[in-house]
Amino acid sequence: MATTQTVLVLGGTRFVGRHIVEALLAAGHTVTVLTRGQSPDELPEHVERLQGDRERGAAGLQALVARTWDACVDVSGYTPAAVRASAEALAGSVGRYVFVSTVSVYAEQNRHPVRETDPLLPAAPEDLTEVTGESYGPLKVTCERIVQEVFADRATILRPQIVAGPFDHTARYPYWPDRATQARQNGQPMLAPGSGSDHVQAIDARDFGRFAVRVIEDSTPGIFNVAGPRLTWAEFMTAIGAQSVVWVDAATLEAQGIGWRDLPLYLADDSEQGGLMDVDATRALAAGLTLTDPATTARDTGAWSAGQPTEYLLTPEREAEAVKVSRTV
Structure with missing residues (x-):
């Protein structure tokens, strides 16, 4: 078994985040979640809960001050301002920052297959806060770049396809x-x-959760499409x-x-x-992604x-x- 690690999950109470938390716990790791406290919370009691709102910048992240974790999984980063706030606040406090992005970052979405090296959409301005169908992809492009800028080779970017499973x-x-x-x-x-x-x-959310655990345990850098059969x-x-x-x-x-x-x-x-x-997950499969029937x-x-x-x-x-x-x- 891998060495037990401490992991901070930004988000964690809904769907994808919940599956990531459950996968971390199943692997024996210690989990802390930071949420705004607005969604139903059915996580196990032994998960540590912190409350904050990074949309408020550093002022909303006081719960993270003077704390350290081996890794962070950012499930709820949608706007550049929020992601920059958390990335900069955690730059010296976590070993690896795993950012959950999306395949919607790709510019040529009619390309077959879609690979990690394909062109991305133009990045959204860092001050853009409105998340719409049109801005979602460009916002994630900017968020990815912020994480890579702050964490360099300590950054891991996961680009999931449609995610499926219980709690969806x-x-x-x-x-x-x-x-x-x-x-x-x-x-x-x-x-x-x-x-x-x-x-x-579609990628099963449980497979996605286990892969997030895998990249943390192996300290795997890079960008990965995470797609199912x-x-x-x-x-x-x-x-x-x-x-x-x-x-x-x-x-x-x-x-x-x-x-x-x-x-x-x-x-x-x-x-x-x-x-x-038609998303190519070859790179993720080589790094340990497993797929459910x-x-x-x-x-x-x-x-x-x-x-x-x-x-x-x-x-x-x-x-x-x-x-x-x-x-x-």
Whole structure:
């Protein structure tokens, strides 16, 4: 077993952060989390809790003063001002800074496959604080650069693909196992986008958590795409247990007013962002990333999601109408 380490997690109570904390604990490490105290906290009692808000700069990070940790995992860094505040505050207090970024930093998102050496989007200004669909990627580019500037070879950048698994509050991935279960139980056909030949990729949050632990234990520097198995949509439908699948082409979907928000995860291979479902994780796999069977991810996500009051944009009624139209075309 690796030597026990002390790890500070910035964030840590929701989804990805929670899985990272659980992976650290499972590996025997001592964990402290810094949060604003605004999200439900179901972490084990022996996790140390600190409260702070780095959006307030150094004044919001007083809880970190005169403390040291072997490593830090930054799960909640979205704006340059916040990331600079934490990076500079921790420069002399942690050995390694692991920053959770995103594959949305890449400029050529239609490239196949997407690799760590690909061009990035233009960096956002450091004073930009509004996180939107358009600014998210550029903000993360700037955040990455700040971490690398402050920590140099003590920085590790993780760029996850779509993250899936239990505790996923985003309603993106959970839609699919939930809908497959509902359709199966009700004896209904299930709409699936395209023809089945496009691709989908997701990284199990537990795999991501274990990889974060691995780079800490091995003190691994560098930049890593963290992506799961690349499946065709036909394979994905099998993995989620879908039955009576009806494939509906893009033209029919558009005519019915059904878009990507209604069918989360779907990107046609030849779309402007199609490369984001073709993310090369070779470097991470060589550094110790392990991958869960997609059917296990779907099963466990569905089991958790079944008890959640999640509402999806695409109602069964609209789905049924689209299926009916597709069958008459």
